[in-house]
Amino acid sequence: MGQKWDVVIIGGGLAGFVAANYLASYNLSILVLEKNKNVGGRARTDHIRQQYFNLGPHALYKKSKAKAILEELNIQISGKSPKIGGILVKDNYEYIAPFSPLGLLNTKFLSWKERIEWAKVLMNVISIDNEKLVNQTFEQWVQQTTRSANVQSILFLLGRLATYCHSPEKVSAKVMLFHLKASLSGVLYLDKGWQTMIDQLHNNAVTCGVQVQTSKSIKQIFPIEKDHFKLVLTDEEVIFGKNVLSTVGPNELNQMLGEKSPFSQIESFTEIQSVNGATLDIALTQLPNPKKLFAMGIVEPIYFSVHSNYARLSDDAKSIVMHVFKYHKPNENIDRKKVKMELEQFLEKIQPGWKSYVITSRFIPDITVNQRLPQPGDEEMLQCSKNKIPGLYIAGDWTSPNLILSEGAVTSGKQAAEEIIKKEKS
Ligand SMILES: Cc1cc2nc3c(=O)[nH]c(=O)nc-3n(C[C@H](O)[C@H](O)[C@H](O)COP(=O)(O)OP(=O)(O)OC[C@H]3O[C@@H](n4cnc5c(N)ncnc54)[C@H](O)[C@@H]3O)c2cc1C
Incomplete structure (x- = not known):
């Protein structure tokens, strides 16, 4: 027995x-x-060659139920919030992300009319009662909220960033907007990772x-x-x-x-169906372009962020730990080599010559981010x-x-x- x-x-x-x-x-x-x-x-979190690699980019919502529960259990959460901003990439052009008031003022991605529209949409996102969006997909909500294709593309991009879901035509608007709102209150990158x-x-x-x-x-x-x-x-x-x-x-x-x-x-x-993606986790001795810490593709579903700028993720204070991530469509067939090349090429645009500084890296072509x-x-x-x-x-x-x-x-x-x-x- x-x-x-x-x-x-x-x-x-x-x-x-x-x-x-x-x-x-x-x-x-x-x-x-x-x-x-x-x-x-x-x-x-894996401790590889003195670097702390989460399984891909991990950010904890600052004002969240999860954080409150963990604190109720006396879990010490140590880390910092990344600065809001960064760049958006479309074809070979880079634009200032309109995520902060300064970004909104300076971005060339949106016309003046679109900037006003975007500011209104953002206020709408913050104040929306997502409980009411019962049977809508995120795509339906976005199309109903704004006619501007550029503003729509920023909403899709922010939705991906907050939830890792890359299928607005399927995904629930209610869930997307809850998480999008949570992410707008800020996130934390954790010292020595989620471990x-x-x-x-x-x-x-x-x-x-x-x-x-x-x-x-x-x-x-x-x-x-x-x-x-x-x-x-x-x-x-x-x-x-x-x-x-x-x-x-x-x-x-x-x-x-x-x-x-x-x-x-x-x-x-x-x-x-599960939510999946590919991650390239990299540690470098230095950043070729220290000013570029965050970037996302507008059309290309790719994310890049330097996490060690905010969290301690290496035993060597000078090392850089960053993640490049591709959001997969549900049930997408993955061509391992192609995906790796896409991630590396995206990084090359933002941080040219990065390969000369690699301490260690890890590529996972297909990982489940969320089980549903x-x-x-x-x-x-x-x-x-x-x-x-x-x-x-x-x-x-x-x-x-x-x-x-x-x-x-x-x-x-x-x-x-x-x-x-x-x-x-x-
Ligand atoms: C690349 C990536 C990025 C992410 N980014 C974020 C983020 O920024 N913010 C965020 O909030 N979340 C993020 N997540 C999601 C977050 O990590 C997960 O939602 C969370 O860790 C899931 O916890 P869980 O306990 O539900 O599942 P799991 O962590 O999967 O735990 C289930 C456990 O069950 C074990 N198990 C499975 N089968 C068996 C078996 N037969 N017998 C015994 N044990 C078994 C598994 O080994 C596993 O340890 C990310 C995930 C990934 C992969």
Whole structure:
């Protein structure tokens, strides 16, 4: 017989550890199982040749539910906000980004008429009640909000920046505008990366008696009797849990539940698409052009930002750590070589000669940023998927109808823990 736990948490990422931290103050036996050698999931930071590389560019919304929850758990968040500004690139032209009052005044991307229009649209974004945008896509909202093609293209670009979603024709306006508004209140780049949050969450959980086992991959979940589960690992080890909290993606959860998965019968659940991109994470000894710290393509869905200008991301204070990122369309076929070349060429435009200064770099051609592309109608689908199996809880960046990224992961982790606590106390 395998060991029996009050709560088994599958996945040692943000959602799993936030849940573990809340559950830890109750008298419950808690086990976190993580398939990788190290904890952190997509919030992990790799320390490579003295540089701290997040898995691609990571920025935490300054005024966010996630930050408030992490602070409630006594997680110290240290970092700085990047300056608002930078440049926008179209073909071979560079324009000052109209993101600050000075940028708006000086940009040549917009005519005077368009600048006034853009200022009005921005005020609209700030004051909009996104709860009312229930069945609209972001594209529909943008087209309804402004007729100017240039202003529309800035809205699409800012939407990508705030959410990583690059399919305005599909994505929910409500979710996009919530995150766009949050990003306009500023973001933080974190000293030594997001691993610092994970390490504190992990240490606090372990100190409070939570068991964390790494290199443990769950293969199957069997509901065995009312409210009890048998978990089979890939090495055939068996574990029993009274409650199971899964933080893995929707497809993986479905597979773990096998033929009897109640989620296979919900068509929109099986059709959930992920938000993906390619990242080129680079450390340089110096920047060829120290004035250019941020750039985005207007048409080309590419992002560039020097994160070390604001956060400590190297053991050597002089090193530069930056990210170049390409936003993929849902289910896009990725040509690895082509994508790498696109990212390198974009960087060459902004930082000519950068290759001479490389300390180390890492290219990931296709990485999941969020496990669900948020679409109108998701709320119903997620609601209908909840409580399908009593005792099985789900959390993770795809499980909140209106929140994605770390916002979704952290808030759903807390929510799942509260649901478990409520059940156990009743
Ligand atoms: C390139 C990139 C850029 C990003 N930028 C931002 C940003 O700027 N701002 C922001 O808020 N968010 C950003 N994110 C998103 C953020 O990192 C994620 O939303 C968040 O970390 C997800 O946490 P999670 O716990 O839901 O999932 P995960 O971190 O994926 O955790 C799930 C864990 O489950 C484990 N697991 C999976 N299967 C099994 C199994 N069978 N058995 C045991 N364990 C298993 C996985 O190994 C993983 O550790 C970015 C992500 C990426 C990739």
